[in-house]
Amino acid sequence: PVMYPPAPVLCFKTPEVPDDMAQLVAWGSCLPADPNRIILKKVVLTGQLYAIHKRQAVVRFMFHNEEDVEWFKPIELTTRYGHHGHIRQPLGTHGHMKCQFSNALQSDDKVYMSLYKRVYPKWTTIPCSWIGALEQMYDVPSLEVTHTPAVMDEDVGPS
Numbered sequence: 001p002v003m004y005p006p007a008p009v010l011c012f013k014t015p016e017v018p019d020d021m022a023q024l025v026a027w028g029s030c031l032p033a034d035p036n037r038i039i040l041k042k043v044v045l046t047g048q049l050y051a052i053h054k055r056q057a058v059v060r061f062m063f064h065n066e067e068d069v070e071w072f073k074p075i076e077l078t079t080r081y082g083h084h085g086h087i088r089q090p091l092g093t094h095g096h097m098k099c100q101f102s103n104a105l106q107s108d109d110k111v112y113m114s115l116y117k118r119v120y121p122k123w124t125t126i127p128c129s130w131i132g133a134l135e136q137m138y139d140v141p142s143l144e145v146t147h148t149p150a151v152m153d154e155d156v157g158p159s
Contacts, residue, residue, distance in 0.1 A: 005032045012134070022134060041119045047111040050096065054104050056088075059111045063095035072113065077101070080110045 006029040012022035031037070047062030059077075063069050069090035077085045077099060085101035099111070 003030055005030045021137075039119050039121065041117045043115045043117070045113040045115065047113070049105060049107065049109055049111065052105050052107060055101050057099050057101065057105050057111075058091060058096055059099050060094075060096045062111065062113065063097070065095055066090035066093050069095060069097045075113055075115070078112050078114070079105065080112070081106065083109075085111075 009028050009030060010024060011026035013025045015022055045062050047059040049057050050060045051058040063072070069087060073087045075087075077087065079085070079101065083101045083103050083105065085099050088098045088100050090097050
């Protein structure tokens, strides 16, 4: 069915026992259709400061080889205390790297690299065994498809 915002949405947890009632776990409303909306997944890599000299530092435990350091070189680094920086060069073959930051660092600081990936919404058509009980309980019109559209056997295209 087509729904126009702001349509209410109720999310139920599937019961583990078939005779149990579904549990309401979330509610909200639909967002309007927007072709420019993008869903992103964020992953944060962390590293430890190994050696600090004012604004420069050697970071370890973020990567395990120098090829990864070179690959992620253009991405900005941040620290727990809000300093920004970038990777200057890899050191050795075990993933250590030399980094330059905006301000002097402290020895108890951590280094973070945020990575983003576009994800697409999951499309599922799994039938729910308990949907009929909910419809009767809340007096909702049936959501199940009661008929299937007829398929024409003839070719309807131009002759």
